[in-house]
Amino acid sequence: RKEVEQDPGPFNVPEGATVAFNCTYSNSASQSFFWYRQDCRKEPKLLMSVYSSGNEDGRFTAQLNRASQYISLLIRDSKLSDSATYLCAVKVGRRALTFGSGTRLQVQP
Amino acid sequence: EPEVTQTPSHQVTQMGQEVILRCVPISNHLYFYWYRQILGQKVEFLVSFYNNEISEKSEIFDDQFSVERPDGSNFTLKIRSTKLEDSAMYFCASTPDRDTQYFGPGTRLTVL
Numbered sequence A: 001r002k003e004v005e006q007d008p009g010p011f012n013v014p015e016g017a018t019v020a021f022n023c024t025y026s027n028s029a030s031q032s033f034f035w036y037r038q039d040c041r042k043e044p045k046l047l048m049s050v051y052s053s054g055n056e057d058g059r060f061t062a063q064l065n066r067a068s069q070y071i072s073l074l075i076r077d078s079k080l081s082d083s084a085t086y087l088c089a090v091k092v093g094r095r096a097l098t099f100g101s102g103t104r105l106q107v108q109p
Numbered sequence B: 001e002p003e004v005t006q007t008p009s010h011q012v013t014q015m016g017q018e019v020i021l022r023c024v025p026i027s028n029h030l031y032f033y034w035y036r037q038i039l040g041q042k043v044e045f046l047v048s049f050y051n052n053e054i055s056e057k058s059e060i061f062d063d064q065f066s067v068e069r070p071d072g073s074n075f076t077l078k079i080r081s082t083k084l085e086d087s088a089m090y091f092c093a094s095t096p097d098r099d100t101q102y103f104g105p106g107t108r109l110t111v112l
Helices: none
Strands: A005-008 A012-013 A019-025 A030-036 A045-049 A055-057 A060-065 A072-076 A084-091 A103-108 B005-007 B008-013 B019-024 B031-037 B044-050 B053-057 B065-068 B074-079 B088-095 B109-112
Touching: A005 A084, A012 A019, A019 A084, A019 A103, A030 A060, A030 A072, A030 B008, A045 A060, A045 A084, A072 A084, B005 B088, B008 B019, B019 B031, B019 B088, B019 B109, B044 B065, B044 B074, B074 B088
Parallel strands: A012 A103, B008 B109
Antiparallel strands: A005 A019, A019 A072, A030 A045, A030 A084, A055 A060, A060 A072, A084 A103, B005 B019, B019 B074, B031 B044, B031 B088, B044 B053, B065 B074, B088 B109
């Protein structure tokens, strides 16, 4: 089983739609969770950390479900500029990040 | 806002040649990382560095790779004898607290 798994997509959604991505992780000792956004051939940019209580930043909401070992990202009111690949990353203790392969989102006019 | 910077943005080299990729982490950060991403694949961890020594490395980081912090600002990744399969984007990242990592723009390495 892969350490971090994501549906590769692509998710094709119209502008204004709500879209949700899930990411599952295999190591139950994982302690820190993140969503990064990556544009084509660019670096991963931190979108948000994911806390146990869930967190929201504008149109973006992240949730953590430790029992089922997954994190989710919800994007409301999608914009064309949201088109990108969304990377899930997890960390065990002080170790480095383990990334998923990413989910590609294409927002269409 | 402070950023991680990397040079060069693109490096083309012949197989068997040595390359050095350079990074300037954010100035008050203490933990530094190198990751790579082969085209179309996921971002993979190579090595982490703290207090002038390697704190963790992956299976990818074999004897062909080395890292150094030659002065107070630069953090370098050296590949001694490049192979075709080393062609990838190499990202440097830094963090003040071993938690949230900030990535540089990457160096695209092409090995011919």
